Amino acid sequence: MTEKPTFYITTPIYYPSGRLHIGNSYTTLACDAMARYKRLKGYDVHFLTGTDEHGQKIEKKAAELGMEPQAYVDKMADAIRDLWQLLGISNDQFIRTTDEAHEKAVQGIFQRLLDQGDIYLGEYEGWYSVSDEEYFTETQLSEVFRDESGKVIGGIAPSGHEVELVKEESYFFKLGKYAERLIDYYHSSEDVIIPGFRKNEMINNFIKPGLSDLAVSRTSFSWGVPVKSDPKHVIYVWIDALSNYITALGYPDQENEAFKKYWPADVHMIGKDISRFHMIYWPAILMALDLPLPKHIYAHGWIVMKDGKMSKSKGNVIYPETLIERYGLDAVRYYLLREMSQGNDTVFTPEDFITCINSELANDLGNLLNRTVAMINKYQNGSVKNYFDCVEEDQFEQNLKAFFDKEYSAYLESMEKMAFDQALDHLMAMVSRANKYIDETQPWILAKEADNKKLPVVLFYLAESLRFIGHLLRPFMINTPKEIFRQLGIEDEVSTDLSGLAFGHFPKESQVVSNGVPIFPRLDVEEEQAYILKEMTGKSNQDQSNSSRKLDDPDWDLESLNLDATIEFDDFIKTELKVAQVMDVAPVKGSNKLLRFRLDAGESVDRQILSGIAKYYPDHEALIGRKLIIVSNLKPRKMMGYWSQGMILSAESGKDLHLVFAPDESQNGALIG
Numbered sequence: 001m002t003e004k005p006t007f008y009i010t011t012p013i014y015y016p017s018g019r020l021h022i023g024n025s026y027t028t029l030a031c032d033a034m035a036r037y038k039r040l041k042g043y044d045v046h047f048l049t050g051t052d053e054h055g056q057k058i059e060k061k062a063a064e065l066g067m068e069p070q071a072y073v074d075k076m077a078d079a080i081r082d083l084w085q086l087l088g089i090s091n092d093q094f095i096r097t098t099d100e101a102h103e104k105a106v107q108g109i110f111q112r113l114l115d116q117g118d119i120y121l122g123e124y125e126g127w128y129s130v131s132d133e134e135y136f137t138e139t140q141l142s143e144v145f146r147d148e149s150g151k152v153i154g155g156i157a158p159s160g161h162e163v164e165l166v167k168e169e170s171y172f173f174k175l176g177k178y179a180e181r182l183i184d185y186y187h188s189s190e191d192v193i194i195p196g197f198r199k200n201e202m203i204n205n206f207i208k209p210g211l212s213d214l215a216v217s218r219t220s221f222s223w224g225v226p227v228k229s230d231p232k233h234v235i236y237v238w239i240d241a242l243s244n245y246i247t248a249l250g251y252p253d254q255e256n257e258a259f260k261k262y263w264p265a266d267v268h269m270i271g272k273d274i275s276r277f278h279m280i281y282w283p284a285i286l287m288a289l290d291l292p293l294p295k296h297i298y299a300h301g302w303i304v305m306k307d308g309k310m311s312k313s314k315g316n317v318i319y320p321e322t323l324i325e326r327y328g329l330d331a332v333r334y335y336l337l338r339e340m341s342q343g344n345d346t347v348f349t350p351e352d353f354i355t356c357i358n359s360e361l362a363n364d365l366g367n368l369l370n371r372t373v374a375m376i377n378k379y380q381n382g383s384v385k386n387y388f389d390c391v392e393e394d395q396f397e398q399n400l401k402a403f404f405d406k407e408y409s410a411y412l413e414s415m416e417k418m419a420f421d422q423a424l425d426h427l428m429a430m431v432s433r434a435n436k437y438i439d440e441t442q443p444w445i446l447a448k449e450a451d452n453k454k455l456p457v458v459l460f461y462l463a464e465s466l467r468f469i470g471h472l473l474r475p476f477m478i479n480t481p482k483e484i485f486r487q488l489g490i491e492d493e494v495s496t497d498l499s500g501l502a503f504g505h506f507p508k509e510s511q512v513v514s515n516g517v518p519i520f521p522r523l524d525v526e527e528e529q530a531y532i533l534k535e536m537t538g539k540s541n542q543d544q545s546n547s548s549r550k551l552d553d554p555d556w557d558l559e560s561l562n563l564d565a566t567i568e569f570d571d572f573i574k575t576e577l578k579v580a581q582v583m584d585v586a587p588v589k590g591s592n593k594l595l596r597f598r599l600d601a602g603e604s605v606d607r608q609i610l611s612g613i614a615k616y617y618p619d620h621e622a623l624i625g626r627k628l629i630i631v632s633n634l635k636p637r638k639m640m641g642y643w644s645q646g647m648i649l650s651a652e653s654g655k656d657l658h659l660v661f662a663p664d665e666s667q668n669g670a671l672i673g
């Protein structure tokens with residue numbers, strides 16, 4: 001027997017520092033679709049996922065909860081495992097960076113790089129963001145704060161987190177040495193890096209400006225893998241984390257069966273934010289270890305909300321459990337894999353989610369199955385026979401078959417490229433085509449005319465189309481393909497793989513179920529939208545329902561009563577709000593966010609306020625003369641070398657931001673309150 005070809009696919013390993021939302025879950029879901037597809041195509045698949053459990057962030061989080069880090073990560077890793085089970089993830093292995101074998105292997109990797117001179121001891125000073133666990137150079141910061149002399153005294157990382165200046169003895173990895181080889185690697189085949197534009201991003205943003213050596217140890221915290229020969233240092237989390245892809249296969253034991261069989265990885269699937277780590281650091285480490293490089297690194301985009309990133313503080317996070325509980329596993333898997341297009345961000349909205357289920361799953365797919373099963377019951381007592389290639393076929397059948405053949409090739413091509421949205425486009429095109437075939441052939445007329453020759457052929461073609469579609473859904477959905485096969489009376493189909501799939505291979509005969517139930521009930525758009533919004537924000541339509549109540553209703557205000565509000569009136573009154581008129585405004589050089597305002601707040605001299613609203617007001621000069629509301633007693637603060645005395649009020653609305661204007665007739669300096 002010939003050995004099966006292998007396919008090794010990995011997800012990033014997740015930080016167990018919080019609950020995973022639909023965004024984090026996407027990477028694992030995408031890998032799962034690919035792993036299932038490859039298994040169906042006859043590959044020996046190894047699908048790895050896991051948790052990235054070391055680092056300062058985890059140490060802090062555990063301390064906040066009064067827990068030992070190990071106890072904390074044990075609990076969180078279990079929750080992540082449970083989530084993957086709920087999402088139907090078919091991983092073959094789950095690695096944790098606190099696994100003993102992994103820790104030992106990481107120490108070994110570090111020591112080897114140290115011994116061979118790829119790592120050396122030095123001193124590091126840089127802008128460090130605890131939340132990102134990353135150092136930034138001044139130019140990488142999205143905002144810098146300076147003192148009067150212009151010296152940088154702080155800043156904000158691209159993630160929005162504040163950075164602090166940290167100086168520590170550190171080991172360094174000679175990253176620069178691998179610059180040329182990295183470029184060669186990117187060009188070694190057309191699709192090593194997917195999508196291709198990330199290649200240029202890596203080259204132009206990081207490699208061309210010069211790769212500085214990478215600090216690969218920390219002394220500022222202890223929750224990590226210690227350097228064996230110098231245990232006051234712990235190994236940088238990214239070296240620890242990235243190594244999981246090989247330690248999971250038994251590395252450093254290169255004779256390990258799993259390692260021999262599966263390395264190099266076929267695909268590292270990641271989110272776009274961790275491209276640099278996977279496309280620069282990881283291949284460079286592998287080069288230093290003299291190991292073959294991954295065949296593909298695929299960075300997908302993010303799932304974002306209308307108002308930007310998902311975040312608890314914005315109240316816009318949506319968890320997979322919430323959606324699965326109400327809409328079922330397959331609807332959630334389908335939607336996420338359908339909506340995300342290769343490499344780009346996707347905006348999640350409750351409307352899109354519900355509309356997608358209604359139109360594609362309930363209407364198109366669900367109705368096709370329902371109508372087919374109902375007609376086979378009605379016209380043929382539930383029996384359907386294979387009439388492929390029989391004399392009664394005419395142009396409708398030929399066209400349908402040709403369409404399926406064409407779309408199937410396109411589906412396979414998209415799957416090979418991991419373009420799941422496109423694969424589902426092709427699949428849905430087949431569903432629509434089969435629905436159109438019903439309209440073309442009008443089986444109810446054939447029945448009326450008692451056409452005993454053509455009618456069984458048409459019903460067979462419909463059943464066969466559904467069998468075909470059921471198979472192609474298998475990488476994406478868990479229960480629906482089985483249910484389609486069950487309703488068609490061909491349960492055994494579920495044990496066949498995709499390699500022999502061909503249109504026409506329906507069993508000789510089958511008996512469909514006598515009462516086919518809808519696979520995706522239609523949802524009420526408004527009701528469900530409100531439900532999802534409530535789950536996201538904790539606010540329900542009911543909460544807002546007092547808007548229609550009359551003021552003379554004695555209880556009208558009780559519904560809005562918020563007893564959890566935390567500040568007293570005396571706290572609020574400390575904030576001084578004033579009307580201030582814009583006398584002049586200009587962008588701040590070197591910042592694409594800040595505008596510098598000169599404002600008349602009714603004081604003896606104008607005051608200056610800096611505000612990060614430049615991108616919302618490209619036409620900022622139009623603001624001259626307008627009256628704004630400012631917080632006038634905030635402690636002055638320096639930004640980009642300028643003093644800012646106060647804050648200008650604005651209202652966030654979705655992706656936009658609007659300044660709050662005071663009425664033109666209000667006096668400059670008038671107190672608000």
Ligand code: MSP
Pocket residue numbers: 011012013014015022023024025026027052241242243270271272273274301302303304310
């Ligand atoms: N621990 C690192 C990865 C180490 S891999 C050697 C890490 N973990 S993470 O938990 O923060 O993120 C895991 C994955 O979730 C990343 O691929 C990240 O891009 C992805 N996502 C996080 N939020 C996301 C969305 N909103 N949408 C899509 N993917 C998102 O990074």
